Amino acid sequence: MITQEMAAGRFVRQPNRFTDTITADGSSGYPAESGRYRLFVSYACPWAQRTLIVRALLGLDEVISLGVVDPIRDERGWRFPDRDPVTGAAFLSELYLATDGSYKGRYTVPCIWDTVTGRLVTNDFPAITTTFETQFTDYHPTGAPDLYPVELRPDIDELNELVYATVNNGVYRAGFATEQNAYEEAVDALFATLDRLEERLSTRRYLFGDRVTEADIRLYTTLARFDAVYHGHFKCNLRRLVDYPNLWGYARDLYEQPAFRDTTDFDQIKRHYYVTLTNVNPSGVVPKGPVVDWTEPHGRAALSAS
Ligand SMILES: N[C@@H](CCC(=O)N[C@@H](CS)C(=O)NCC(=O)O)C(=O)O
Incomplete structure (x- = not known):
C-alpha cells in the first residue's frame, strides 16, 4: 500500500511483526531463562548493535546465545556464513517463515529465537534491550549497571x-x-x-x-x-x-x-551499507576513508562529579 508519506518521497519503516515478550515471571509464555534464547544480529546494523552492547554490559553473554549473519545481504535476505549451528538455518528468513509461513515482510535483525518452542519471539528492536534490562535481572552479575533506572x-x-x-x-x-x-x-x-x-x-x-x-x-x-x-x-x-x-x-x-568497542566493527559497517544498500550506491564501491582515530584521548572524565 502506498501511503501519503511514501508518496511525498519519505522513507517509512515497516512495523515490527513479531512482538511477543519474554518476562521474568513467565506470564507471557516466554519465561526469562538462561540458555533458552538466541539473539540474531549483524554487526553492521545499528539496531542490532544496541542489543550487543546491552548484552555485554549486563553480563548476559552466557545467558543469551548469539548468532551472527554475514554483513553482505542479497535479495534472499541475511545469510549465515555457515549454517547457524543451533537452528541449522542457512538464511534468517527460514526462522521467520518457520514461525509464520505467511509472513511477507522483511527478515530483520535483531531478533530473538526461542530454542524451546522453535519460534521467533520478537524482532521488536526497542523492546529487546529493555527486556534484557528489566526481565533478566536475576541473571545480571553483581555490580552490573542499571541502564534503565x-x-x-x-x-x-x-x-x-x-x-x-x-x-x-x-x-x-x-x-x-x-x-x-x-x-x-x-x-x-x-x-x-x-x-x-x-x-x-x-x-x-x-x-x-x-x-x-x-x-x-x-x-x-x-x-x-x-x-x-x-x-x-x-x-x-x-x-x-x-x-x-x-x-x-x-x-x-x-x-x-x-562493550562498545568490541561490538563496533567499522569494516563490516562500511561493507554492509555500501555494498548492500545499492539503491543509494549502485556501484557497490566502498570508500577508503574516513581516517579517524577513535582512540584519541577525550578528557570527558573531568565532567564526572566524582
Ligand atoms: N525491525 C526493524 C528495524 C531493524 C532493521 O531495520 N534491521 C535492518 C538492518 S539495520 C535489517 O535487518 N534489514 C533487513 C532488510 O531490510 O532486508 C525494521 O523492520 O525496520
Whole structure:
C-alpha cells in the first residue's frame, strides 16, 4: 500500500511483526531463562548493535546465545556464513517463515529465537534491550549497571523518542528520501537534534549525567556509523561527527569501554551499507576513508562529579 508519506518521497519503516515478550515471571509464555534464547544480529546494523552492547554490559553473554549473519545481504535476505549451528538455518528468513509461513515482510535483525518452542519471539528492536534490562535481572552479575533506572525512565523515553525520530531513524529518512523536500526535512531535523545534544553534552559526561544509560547506547550506534557511512552514503553532510567537539569526545569515551568497542566493527559497517544498500550506491564501491582515530584521548572524565 502506498501511503501519503511514501508518496511525498519519505522513507517509512515497516512495523515490527513479531512482538511477543519474554518476562521474568513467565506470564507471557516466554519465561526469562538462561540458555533458552538466541539473539540474531549483524554487526553492521545499528539496531542490532544496541542489543550487543546491552548484552555485554549486563553480563548476559552466557545467558543469551548469539548468532551472527554475514554483513553482505542479497535479495534472499541475511545469510549465515555457515549454517547457524543451533537452528541449522542457512538464511534468517527460514526462522521467520518457520514461525509464520505467511509472513511477507522483511527478515530483520535483531531478533530473538526461542530454542524451546522453535519460534521467533520478537524482532521488536526497542523492546529487546529493555527486556534484557528489566526481565533478566536475576541473571545480571553483581555490580552490573542499571541502564534503565526506574526514576529516569520517563526522561530516558522522552529523549529516546526524539533521538529515534530525528537521529537513529532520521539518517535513514535522509538517505532513503526520494524527494528533495523529504530529504531536506530529515537532514534539518537531524542536525537540529545533534546541535542540541552537543550543547547538552557540554556539561554532562553522558546524556543523563555520570552514568551510562539506555539513551547513550541508542545514540552511540548512530554516532559510530556517522562519518563512515551516513555523512556520505546517506547525504547527512552538513557536519561530521568529528566537527562536534562534545559529541565526538562523548562517542570516543563510550568507544573506550569494551562493550562498545568490541561490538563496533567499522569494516563490516562500511561493507554492509555500501555494498548492500545499492539503491543509494549502485556501484557497490566502498570508500577508503574516513581516517579517524577513535582512540584519541577525550578528557570527558573531568565532567564526572566524582
Ligand atoms: N525491525 C526493524 C528495524 C531493524 C532493521 O531495520 N534491521 C535492518 C538492518 S539495520 C535489517 O535487518 N534489514 C533487513 C532488510 O531490510 O532486508 C525494521 O523492520 O525496520
